[in-house]
Amino acid sequence: QLQLQESGPGLVKPSETLSLTCTVSSGSISSSSHYWGWIRQPPEKGLEWIGSIYYSGSTYYNPSLKSRVTTSVDTSKNQFSLTLSSVTAADTAVYYCARLKLEGDFDYWGPGILVTVSS
């Protein structure tokens, strides 16, 4: 059973950069049939897609966040990563990594990591 696990700091200061990594286990990140994505959920709110990446490094991002988002992939470690720059309190959320089927639905999710933006 494929597993994903987010890791990174739980607290980030305003104006700094949020960095998270997702480690994929019991499966290969180099699957030709899937992308990998990041989704976030502010406390007591809904879900927002942030961006997605293919094992080749091809990326695409939510237009509303594109100027601040970068994703990367490390196939040797079976990991992919997210950086979000110039964070504010509005970026406080649970961040999920997930596997994205080519058609566009997210079939496996990590448990999520709460990132709080505060000084």
Added chain:
Amino acid sequence: DIQMTQSPSTLSASIGDRVTITCRASQSISRWLAWYQQKPGKAPKLLMSKASTLESGVPSRFSGSGSGTEFTLTISSLQPDDFATYYCQQYESYYTFGQGTKLEIK
């Protein structure tokens, strides 16, 4: 941007009830729609894709229908494990989620 609107926002129902949640898209998304179930403190779980294709292991009491701009998720006979928040998601153009429908015990 394609906006997704779910109704109702909250739904109170009893064990054994048949319930329906509606999801409307701001423009046609064909059948590029998924439904998720989320329980408190947990990640969303994919229930179905392409509007009506159930994921493996999802009980048959869940069903989906619709195309274009209007979609429904129906639970034929509510079980205790079904009380959760449900989200729709379009994947016609990028990915956007509905605001969620919280299914509560009456």
